[in-house]
Amino acid sequence: MTGTGGMEAEPERGGAGGTRTHAGRVEAGGPSRAVLITGASSGIGLACAHRLAGLGFLVFAGVRSEAGEHAARALGPSVLPVRLDLLDAAAVRAAADQVASELSQRAVPGLAGLVNNAGVAVAGPLEFLPVEAFREQMEINVTGQLAVTQAFLPLLRRADPPARIVFMGSVSGLLALPFMGPYSASKFALEALADSLRLELLPWGIHVALIEPGSVRTPIWQKGAALAQRMADRFPPEAERLYGRAMRAVQRYAARLGETGIAPEEVARAVAHALTAPRPRTRYLVAPPRRARTTRLLRWLPDRVRDRLLTKGLRLSRGRD
Numbered sequence: 001m002t003g004t005g006g007m008e009a010e011p012e013r014g015g016a017g018g019t020r021t022h023a024g025r026v027e028a029g030g031p032s033r034a035v036l037i038t039g040a041s042s043g044i045g046l047a048c049a050h051r052l053a054g055l056g057f058l059v060f061a062g063v064r065s066e067a068g069e070h071a072a073r074a075l076g077p078s079v080l081p082v083r084l085d086l087l088d089a090a091a092v093r094a095a096a097d098q099v100a101s102e103l104s105q106r107a108v109p110g111l112a113g114l115v116n117n118a119g120v121a122v123a124g125p126l127e128f129l130p131v132e133a134f135r136e137q138m139e140i141n142v143t144g145q146l147a148v149t150q151a152f153l154p155l156l157r158r159a160d161p162p163a164r165i166v167f168m169g170s171v172s173g174l175l176a177l178p179f180m181g182p183y184s185a186s187k188f189a190l191e192a193l194a195d196s197l198r199l200e201l202l203p204w205g206i207h208v209a210l211i212e213p214g215s216v217r218t219p220i221w222q223k224g225a226a227l228a229q230r231m232a233d234r235f236p237p238e239a240e241r242l243y244g245r246a247m248r249a250v251q252r253y254a255a256r257l258g259e260t261g262i263a264p265e266e267v268a269r270a271v272a273h274a275l276t277a278p279r280p281r282t283r284y285l286v287a288p289p290r291r292a293r294t295t296r297l298l299r300w301l302p303d304r305v306r307d308r309l310l311t312k313g314l315r316l317s318r319g320r321d
């Protein structure tokens, strides 16, 4: 999907309790369909929580801090914060237990949806990037997504109609830019994870969708820039000599992208479609039409042609010393 047109609230897919009017809403009683969203303290995750609560879902909002709990609670009584740090295996298990117990108290039979949204952006020249920073990038953006999916699958399997799983990929999973290697590697990996999982869960009708947003105006850009600066402060002086100019050109480009990105609510619409449409898509490229077209074109160009265009477009000199 390009852009966000044609993704209004979809007709209800049925489920337990109450008479359905449209996506997830029941006419009497509390919400009868529930969804868990990771990384729901800000940005896209928070926008998804807001949208899905508005569609009548009981929303479990995965957060890591008191501030996150506060942001989730502010969305109203059908948004329940759940402490969930992807780097903490015990916390992931505890979150699954907590959600199971909340669902059984409300007589909701299972979890209708899982939105694997939490993520961080690690950037920097691969030659000097601390390997532990790369590991943490993959641990949060890839391994953690699998850990959460495994922990919640027993609850997802109990849902009727069959549950849906959504991964938050990125156009960085389609196209890798210089100095964005760790982030891109994690999002390319998610493309594969989502494809394999979709095929594996096909026999049970559990659909897996991947959202591929372009740039979105969220705090991830500032957090990523601050993290990149902290890492750069620890690089040896030759990192600046070899990559300084090119890195700053890409940082300026990234800052512009962050400022001109789409609103997180547009991504939330795609997530809602993936969770509620009678025929959800497997992939949703969410970007303004021109950006989406450029991404597709660059992706399918021969490597060397794409390299030349990116080198020119990002104003990277080819003859760096």
Ligand SMILES: NC(=O)c1ccc[n+]([C@@H]2O[C@H](COP(=O)([O-])OP(=O)(O)OC[C@H]3O[C@@H](n4cnc5c(N)ncnc54)[C@H](OP(=O)(O)O)[C@@H]3O)[C@@H](O)[C@H]2O)c1
Pocket: 038, 039, 040, 041, 042, 043, 044, 045, 063, 064, 065, 068, 084, 085, 086, 087, 117, 118, 119, 120, 140, 168, 169, 170, 171, 212, 213, 214, 215, 216, 217, 218, 219, 220, 221, 223, 261
């Ligand atoms: N913004 C974009 O342009 C863009 C484009 C394409 C894809 N995406 C993807 O969209 C997703 C959401 O990002 P966003 O842009 O909305 O940024 P954001 O506002 O920074 O949100 C990231 C969320 O992930 C959480 N998180 C980070 N590390 C975590 C961990 N170890 N365990 C659990 N939660 C963790 C953060 O929690 P804290 O608040 O506690 O840090 C926050 O809730 C990410 O997967 C990102 O890669 C973003």
